[in-house]
Amino acid sequence: MSKKERTAIQPTREENYAEWFQQVVRAADLAENSEVRGCMVIKPWGYAIWENIQKALNEMFRETGHRNAYFPIFIPKSYFEKEAEHVEGFAKECAVVTHSKLEEDGKGGLKPAGELTEAYIVRPTSETIIGASFAKWVNSYRDLPLLINQWANVVRWEMRTRLFLRTTEFLWQEGHTVHETSEEAMEETLQMLEVYARFASEFLAIPVIKGEKTEGEKFPGAVNTYSIEAMMQDKKALQSGTSHFLGQNFATASGIRFQNREGEFQHAWTTSWGVSTRLIGALIMAHSDDDGLVLPPKIAPSHIAIVPIYRDDAEREVVMAMANRIVESFKGARIDDVRVYTELDNRDLTSSERNWYWIKKGIPLRIEIGPRDVASNSVMIARRDLGPREKQSVEMENVVDYCLKTLGEIQKNIYERALKFRQENTVKIDSKDEFYAFYTPKNAEQPEIHGGFALSHWCGCPDCEEKIKDDLKVTIRCIPFNQDEEDGNCINCGAQSKRRVVFAKSY
RNA sequence: CGGGAUGUAGCGCAGUCCGGUUAGCGCGCUCGGUUCGGGACCGAGAAGUCGGAGGUUCAAAUCCUCUCAUCCCGACCA
Known part of the structure; x- marks a missing residue:
């Protein structure tokens, strides 16, 4: 092997995709693992990308009438308990603050002291704490819509972490809005999904599929969750942004009520939507090559x-x-x-x-x-x-x-390259055998890169979704918008279906 | 939380099985010089509680006990 053929990043994507990803992060000096388990240190070149993401999104949010604000990192446990599904979804990954000070332990160290009467949860998301403020801010239909965004760090205690893709602490933006009617809240939810899709394609040069999440994949506490899904170079899907229609669930839990045009009190309709530093992971895996990072000019820290x-x-x-x-x-x-x-x-x-x-x-x-x-x-x-x-x-x-x-x-x-790659790796599959073959690695020694997006029929029942997940680790990424009705049979059970959904292995 | 592995210089490792000079190697770092159109070279140098505690021994990175931490594989997730 001559020196000329050496790639800057070793191993190559083909050789070991997961390791390649880590080496790209390191070679580009974007971030490193912290001494704190599961947390990352974002270095200047990586943080500058985040700042550019913030800048572009802030302008877009401004155009849609949103304003930035900031709410506490600590959420009283009692707030959190108000929405049952929400609790169930996040309870297993919450960092909990129970003490307010430290005392000498008599052995040269320190021990927690001053136990709090009510524990605080370090926000894994802010619906409940923001809801508490919104309940005070909203009194009349004249106060609506209320359109707020917050840039913040959040903590979700994850078992296994990977730089940018899944870390215990990460940075994100969370929009929270309150509306007078269900229709208006739904419109907002879809509008923000559209903003994300536009941002991904115009700035990150990443084509995305917009769609709705299935019942099993939606945000805990939401009525509907919508997402943008991108294909990485290992043909897996990366959920790159989500927008939730929360119905009146959180308004009820937090007491966000207003007097409507008829003078009656009613609960408001809310939404929330967010993108995180995971987008940097998306950026890396969508465009980079065996010589390292490839940045779209519109988001590059320097050109x-x-x-x-x-x-x-x-x-x-x-x-x-x-x-x-x-x-x-x-x-x-x-x-x-x-x-x-x-x-x-x-x-x-x-x-x-x-x-x-x-x-x-x-x-x-x-x-x-x-x-x-x-x-x-x-x-x-x-x-x-x-x-x-x-x-x-x-x-x-x-x-x-x-x-x-x-x-x-x-x-x-690079946008067109990514789009072409996705198109080449997206197939319509109508037979169960073919579906299983598609998601079975051909090369047992390097099984990482295989599969892609499969557009297949699904009857809509959670059992079929679950079965495929158990068998293949393949999930329904979304029920895509803009598709024509089409008769078909569920890829798992064969029952009648009117629509195709996007199946893929995912991050 | 279950199964497996690993802790030796900033990073990557050898040495451990079979205890024995001053614990090595590569990369990086510092200084000096030569280089510079496709990942340079020469010379000199700094840098280590061998994860921690206890034990066995004349002698421990090496053997024994305990402990801590990290990584990988599984169940959960933006």
């Missing part, structure tokens, strides 16, 4: 790495002068509403080392400038979505235009 190459002081001077001119020329540059950032990397490392550093970090464009380029008044530009050695010589005067145009092309290209 262009400039790598000057020189051997001595004389070369250094002319090369750096040109590099600085390029940095200068990008001041104020934008792609759509996103500001374009550059990184001038003249660290005392070999040029190839600096190049690979930025490849692994997923920066969309690299500009190399050496003495030869200075002589010809041009630079070499490489796109991250193409091979690491595919470089284009560009005249100095065209550099900015070329880069801005190319950043747009990269954004489009």
Whole structure:
């Protein structure tokens, strides 16, 4: 094996997908495991991606009339107990605060003391604590709709964790709204799902399937749950955002009542919806390759790495002068509403080392400038979505235009690549044998990557859903929107069905 | 919470079975120099309570007991 064929990330996706994912996170310096079990430390390059996600979503939420606010991290146990299904769904994974101080234990350590009269739960989600405030804020139909969003950390005590995909503590955004009518709340629920779908495709360059969750997969306490589902490169589904129609369940539990237009008191209708740092996991698994992270320009922390190459002081001077001119020329540059950032990397490392550093970090464009380029008044530009050695010589005067145009092309290209991948791995299956064969790995030694999305009929009964889950670990990801009615037979029991659903293995 | 494994330098490991000089190796790090258009090289250097406690022994990373932690595999999950 020659050195040229070596990939920056080892193992490759094909060799060991799970390990590849971890190595990409590490190579790009996005995050690391904390000393605290199940928790992650998000490092600057990873956090910058999150900040860009926040920025884009904040603007979208603003356009739909939502405002940001902040509620306590501690939820009194009694609030939590008010919604039975909600309790059942989250009880097993709650961190509970029972004491308010520490005392010396007489053995050189400390012990909890000052037991609280009522335990607090560290929020796994905030419906109940926000509901308590909403109950006070809402008195009249004139107070509605109430459209609030919160950016926060939440804690769910998970058994097994993976950076960005499932951690004990994670960051997210949770929207909570209150409405006068059921119709309006449902409209809101679907509107926000649409916002998520648009955000995923336009900014993250990830195509998603919108649909409704089955009874078994819905949010504890919700009437209906809707989600966007994305396909990762190992052909598994990743739930990337959820929007819940909560009916009057939480309004009843929290006492969110208002006087309607007829002067009567009634419970309001609420929704909640969220996306989390899991989106960064989606980003990684949707686009990255065996050389590391690949970032869509509209969400990348920085867009262009400039790598000057020189051997001595004389070369250094002319090369750096040109590099600085390029940095200068990008001041104020934008792609759509996103500001374009550059990184001038003249660290005392070999040029190839600096190049690979930025490849692994997923920066969309690299500009190399050496003495030869200075002589010809041009630079070499490489796109991250193409091979690491595919470089284009560009005249100095065209550099900015070329880069801005190319950043747009990269954004489009990686979206289309992801869409094509999903289409190629989505199949209609009507026979049970075929369905089971589809989800049975062909290569026993490397069973990770197989299957895909199966569009199959389902009769609607939880038993059939459960049976397939038990047999194959395949679940119904969603009942997709926008599909025509079609006669068919349930993939498990053969009963009459009017619709296909999306089956897949999932994260 | 059940089954399996592992704790030795920042990271990855060897050494443990069969106790015996000053505990090694690779990567990384620091300093100096040569390099720089596809993951450089040379020289010097710093860095270790061998997970913890107790025991056996002239002698323990190595044997015994207890303990703690982590990872993998299963049931639950954005």
